[in-house]
Amino acid sequence: MIEKKVLRELYSRLGKEKVFSDREYLLAYSYDATAMEYWPDAVVFPTREEDIAAVLRICSERRVPLIPRGAGVGYTGGALAVQGGVVLVFTRMNRILRLDGANFLAEVEPGVITADLQAAAEKRGLFYPPDPASLKTSTIGGNVAENAGGPRCFKYGVTGNYVLGLEAYLFSGEKIRLGARTIKNVAGYDLKSLLIGSEGTLAVISKVFLRLLPLPPLRRLFWVDFATLASGAQFVQKVIHGHIQPAVLEFMDRRSLQAVYAYQRMPLSEKTGAAVLVEIDGSPAEVAEREMVLGKIIESSGPVGWTLAQTPTEQEALWQTRRNISPAIALLKPRKINEDIVVPAALIPEMVSFIEALAAEHELCIVLFGHFGDGNIHTNLMVDPADNDEMKRAEIVLDKIFRRVVELGGTISGEHGIGLSKKPFMHYQFSPVELELFRAIKKVFDPDNLLNPGKMF
Numbered sequence: 001m002i003e004k005k006v007l008r009e010l011y012s013r014l015g016k017e018k019v020f021s022d023r024e025y026l027l028a029y030s031y032d033a034t035a036m037e038y039w040p041d042a043v044v045f046p047t048r049e050e051d052i053a054a055v056l057r058i059c060s061e062r063r064v065p066l067i068p069r070g071a072g073v074g075y076t077g078g079a080l081a082v083q084g085g086v087v088l089v090f091t092r093m094n095r096i097l098r099l100d101g102a103n104f105l106a107e108v109e110p111g112v113i114t115a116d117l118q119a120a121a122e123k124r125g126l127f128y129p130p131d132p133a134s135l136k137t138s139t140i141g142g143n144v145a146e147n148a149g150g151p152r153c154f155k156y157g158v159t160g161n162y163v164l165g166l167e168a169y170l171f172s173g174e175k176i177r178l179g180a181r182t183i184k185n186v187a188g189y190d191l192k193s194l195l196i197g198s199e200g201t202l203a204v205i206s207k208v209f210l211r212l213l214p215l216p217p218l219r220r221l222f223w224v225d226f227a228t229l230a231s232g233a234q235f236v237q238k239v240i241h242g243h244i245q246p247a248v249l250e251f252m253d254r255r256s257l258q259a260v261y262a263y264q265r266m267p268l269s270e271k272t273g274a275a276v277l278v279e280i281d282g283s284p285a286e287v288a289e290r291e292m293v294l295g296k297i298i299e300s301s302g303p304v305g306w307t308l309a310q311t312p313t314e315q316e317a318l319w320q321t322r323r324n325i326s327p328a329i330a331l332l333k334p335r336k337i338n339e340d341i342v343v344p345a346a347l348i349p350e351m352v353s354f355i356e357a358l359a360a361e362h363e364l365c366i367v368l369f370g371h372f373g374d375g376n377i378h379t380n381l382m383v384d385p386a387d388n389d390e391m392k393r394a395e396i397v398l399d400k401i402f403r404r405v406v407e408l409g410g411t412i413s414g415e416h417g418i419g420l421s422k423k424p425f426m427h428y429q430f431s432p433v434e435l436e437l438f439r440a441i442k443k444v445f446d447p448d449n450l451l452n453p454g455k456m457f
Contacts, residue, residue: 002041002085006062010044010086013054018045029087032072032079034421035335035385040067040081045092049167049175049206052088056204057173059086065450066171068200070111070142073134075338076419078146078199082454088204090141096120097207105164105181106210110141117210127215129156132415133323141205147197149415151277151322154373155247156213158415160196165209168195171451181209194441199417200452202445216281219247220291221315225304229253229274229368233349235301236276236372240345242297244290248279249373253352256325256369263328264321271304276372277322329367333382337394341401343410345375354404355379362393376414402428418456426457 010019020026020043030039041064046052059066065085072079081087094111101124108117114128114135121128131150132138138148144166149158165179179185179192195202226232229251236249252260252275261268280290298306309315330336343351352368355377359366370378379401383394402412402425412418412425426435435457442449 002064003062006058006064007042009058009062010042010055013058014044014046014051018047018051019043020045029069029072029089030081032074032077033338034075034077034080034419036077036080036420038080038082039084040087041084042086043089044086045089047092049169052169052204052206053173053175055086055088056169056171059450060172063448063450065453066204067452068141068145068204070139070145071113071134071137073138074142074146074419075340075416076413076421078417078419078452078455079142080420082420085450090139093206094139099124099126099212101126103181104212104214106212108140108208108210110139110144110205110208112140114138114140114143121212122215125215127213128162128210129153129213130159130162133326140208140210144196144205144208145198145200146415146417149371149374149376151248151250151279151371153415154249154371155245160193162211163192163196163208164211166192166195166205167207168203168205170203171446171448175206176203179209183211197417199419199455201442201455202451204451216247216283218284218287219279219281219315220287221248221309221318222278222280222294222298222306223309223318224276224278224298224301224306225269225272226274226276226301227271227304229352230349231302232274232276233352233372235297235303236348237346238297238301239278239294240373242293244280244294244297245282246278246290246294246373247281248277249371250277250322251275251369251372252277252322252325253368255365255367256329259328259332259367260321260325263324263331269304277318325367325369329380329382332365332367334384334386335382337381337383337398338416339379339381339398339401339412340370340376340414340416341379341405341410341412342374342376342414343405343408345373347408347410348372348375348377351377351404351408351410355401358397358400362397364390364393364397366397371414374414375410399425420455423455423457 031037069079090111093109098107132148143159365382367380
């Protein structure tokens with residue numbers, strides 16, 4: 001519980017329209033997309049950089065924990081106030097400050113919704129590729145903090161590949177400017193990249209400079225059904241080696257398809273055991289050539305069936321089905337443990353078989369879908385927290401999954417971050433020396449461990 005004089009200082013510096021300690025506000029910002037809940041002592045909504053600096057200086061002087069927060073849609077508890085303190089919510093700093101078509105540059109505040117930036121850019125013939133599943137709600141600041149990915153990262157890369165520069169504030173309230181507004185920049189240590197994916201534990205981002213691309217003039221989206229996930233995996237390898245350069249290679253297993261088709265009240269063929277979503281883009285000539293090659297690969301792969309969506313409306317319908325998987329499977333059990341493991345792409349069939357065997361051995365419902373092209377498998381353990389035995393079995397399975405991922409040369413998180421939920425497994429991927437380096441870096445930026453404390457390690 002913070003002292004009342006801290007609240008009075010916040011009210012005095014920012015005004016009561018930006019600072020809240022009412023029970024309903026504390027409850028609303030006590031949770032994210034996980035099942036965890038930690039109540040803050042106050043919630044602050046900055047609208048300008050001066051607000052950020054003021055809150056940081058007050059928290060630094062009074063030794064109050066501060067937690068930066070975007071839309072709160074994270075799956076690892078990264079924006080939760082585990083030690084109480086002040087939650088700094090950026091949803092009111094949501095302006096697109098500049099779209100520079102000449103230099104392919106966007107300048108945005110951290111609270112800008114990802115989909116809003118994409119729409120604004122596309123109206124100008126520009127393209128911002130990163131597309132996390134939560135793009136209609138997630139913020140650019142949150143995407144940078146987690147280095148979010150999405151379906152298009154197979155071709156275009158993740159958020160960090162598009163961050164040219166950052167403006168941020170240290171916990172002391174001092175402002176720093178990192179990176180540049182150019183693609184090339186090798187001056188000094190790359191502190192910009194250090195902040196990307198740091199989950200708000202090192203500094204508070206106040207502005208982001210993003211690289212844009214020319215908008216691809218044409219897109220084609222294919223939905224291909226297969227009898228088994230293994231045949232779908234073989235198809236993906238053919239596509240990768242077919243010089244098609246797909247923008248998207250998504251996969252869905254039988255359980256995820258059953259859930260989403262039921263959710264949308266659509267029939268699912270008994271023959272369908274998996275599905276692959278493939279998107280190609282480029283100039284009309286490039287798309288025509290790639291579409292012809294892809295058609296031949298589909299025919300030779302023995303699919304159960306396939307669909308080509310050509311118009312934006314048809315494409316959006318297929319994408320909506322893919323995006324509906326998460327809410328659909330949430331209806332299967334009271335709780336979804338959502339992991340985002342990554343293995344080398346060619347080892348996906350081996351990892352999937354390993355997970356399916358674990359699910360059968362421990363009698364668990366595990367739903368798999370994700371980004372086949374880059375090896376990112378969204379592994380969803382569907383459980384009932386009231387069933388103690390099931391929760392114990394889930395813990396055993398999670399531990400085995402993370403161990404196997406690291407053995408295969410993968411990572412325990414591809415885009416969700418570490419936050420609270422993956423902290424116990426960091427030592428599988430990193431040695432004691434490496435973890436100590438992380439702690440040393442944290443101490444340089446935040447010596448008193450008050451900026452988003454308790455996260456990552």
